[in-house]
Amino acid sequence: MPDTGELSFIDALRLRTDHMLDACTRCGNCVKACPMTEPAGLDLANASAIAEGVLDLLAGGRGTPDAERSLTPCL
DSSP states (O other), X not given: OOOOTTOOHHHHHHHHHHHHHHHOOOOSHHHHHOTTXXXXXXXXXXXXXXXXXXXXXXXXXXXXXXXXXXXXXXX
């Protein structure tokens, strides 16, 4: 993985996207662990679907409304 040095969060994320897409098991545990899911009003019963949507967004796709809502606090 490349050295991220003094990159912004978004730039560092872009450098890691391919690795994340390959390594993710799509289990949804990242969504369950995220402290922003409750404030975002997300249903953790859909954690795997939210994770799939996030991966789609990272790959340049449309994602899902829940995936977009889960990432909004990070931007």
